[in-house]
Amino acid sequence: METTAALRQALLADREQTLTGIYQRTFPMVRRYVQQHGGSAQDAKDVFHDALVIFYEKVVGETLVLSASASTYLVGVCRNLWRQELSRRTRQPAISLTDEHTEVAEEAELAEQATLSVLEQVERLGERCKDILLAFYYFQQPLEQIAATHQYRTVRSATVQKFKCLERLRNSVRALVSAATA
Amino acid sequence: MRPTLEYLRQLERHLLGQHTAAEAEAWRVRQLLDSELAADADTQQLLYQGLQVAGRQQLRRELELIHARLERPSRRQTWWQAATSPLRSLLVRRSRGH
Numbered sequence: 001m002e003t004t005a006a007l008r009q010a011l012l013a014d015r016e017q018t019l020t021g022i023y024q025r026t027f028p029m030v031r032r033y034v035q036q037h038g039g040s041a042q043d044a045k046d047v048f049h050d051a052l053v054i055f056y057e058k059v060v061g062e063t064l065v066l067s068a069s070a071s072t073y074l075v076g077v078c079r080n081l082w083r084q085e086l087s088r089r090t091r092q093p094a095i096s097l098t099d100e101h102t103e104v105a106e107e108a109e110l111a112e113q114a115t116l117s118v119l120e121q122v123e124r125l126g127e128r129c130k131d132i133l134l135a136f137y138y139f140q141q142p143l144e145q146i147a148a149t150h151q152y153r154t155v156r157s158a159t160v161q162k163f164k165c166l167e168r169l170r171n172s173v174r175a176l177v178s179a180a181t182a
Numbered sequence: 183m184r185p186t187l188e189y190l191r192q193l194e195r196h197l198l199g200q201h202t203a204a205e206a207e208a209w210r211v212r213q214l215l216d217s218e219l220a221a222d223a224d225t226q227q228l229l230y231q232g233l234q235v236a237g238r239q240q241l242r243r244e245l246e247l248i249h250a251r252l253e254r255p256s257r258r259q260t261w262w263q264a265a266t267s268p269l270r271s272l273l274v275r276r277s278r279g280h
Contacts, residue, residue, distance in 0.1 A: 016244065024249050049245045053238055061192020119239075130236075131280060138237020163187040169229055170190070 004066045008059050019052065020181055026071040030078045047085065051077040059112040069073045129165035136162055136173060193226045 002010075010018040027048055035046035051074050066073055117174035122130060132150060135141045142151075147158035183191065195201050196209055213219050 016248070020248050023245075023252060027249075027252070045249060049242055049249075052245055053241055056241060112268070114228055115231045115235055118229055119235050122232055122236040133233055134237045135238055137233040138240070147223065160183055160187065163183065163190050166194075166226075166229065167192055168187060169232075170225060173225065173229065173232075 002070065004059060004062075004064060007066070007070060008062065011056065011060055012139075012145065015139065019056075022052070022070055022074070029075050030070065033075065033079060034082050037082060040087060043082070044078075047078050047081045048074070056141050073120055117176055118169070118173055121169055121176065124172065125165065125169060129168060130138070132158070132162050133165050133169065189222075190226070193223055197223060197230070199225055 001053050007018070027044070031044040031049045032049075034047060035041065039047075054077060055064075055070070055074055055174055064073075122133070125133070128150065132146055135146050135149070136143065143155045143162070146162070147153075147155050150158065150160040150161070152161065192209075195205070201209060
């Protein structure tokens with residue numbers, strides 16, 4: 001069995017190849033389970049992708065130590081997610097919403113809108129900036145690797161470029177907020 | 183690094199909890215003197231949240247591509263191929279027999 005540290009290294013070094021290997025080994029088991037428990041192949045894919053996103057974030061964020069293989073862990077997560085989904089599909093709203101609930105929902109919606117505005121601006125950054133920011137802040141690739149991928153001669157150059165990209169994002173988000181409040 | 187970028191770096195170190203004890207203390211003092219600091223930190227936090235969501239979307243797109251590649255019809259038998267497979271095997275065996 002691969003250690004979590006080795007798996008993390010593999011995901012950082014070659015995400016596509018590592019995820020493809022995990023996909024090939026695990027998805028058939030997940031599909032079989034979901035289809036045997038009232039779901040479709042599409043349901044299986046959705047659940048598996050949700051599990052892989054959780055898995056990626058936990059492994060690269062070093063908040064998970066695997067005590068079994070990655071496939072065993074993922075199948076376990078998928079089973080839980082699918083059980084939750086089945087229960088969500090059959091559940092009926094038992095209580096009516098109070099004013100307090102509505103207030104909380106409105107606050108959550110505002111926060112979500114702010115995040116979505118940032119998301120929109122991320123999509124408008126050039127490919128290079130978007131790649132650098134996502135590589136560092138989401139995919140958690142080391143700056144050495146980002147420098148090599150984008151052909152910066154030094155890690156310092158890559159670091160400066162990363163902050164330039166962050167500044168661009170910040171300025172566009174601020175401009176959006178100013179326009180919205182004007 | 184120019185001052186604006188250095189400022190972003192300082193905000194990042196604060197938000198990611200990378201400040202040393204001395205830097206954290208200096209930060210607390212600075213917060214008392216600079217009314218913009220908290221608002222700038224909130225904006226930067228918002229950027230990180232947006233980048234998390236954007237990163238998840240990117241990962242999901244990559245997973246869709248992997249799925250599409252692995253589940254291409256050519257890799258799996260269509261119902262027609264599955265239904266006619268025994269017949270095709272028989273024909274192959276017979277042609278080899280001749």
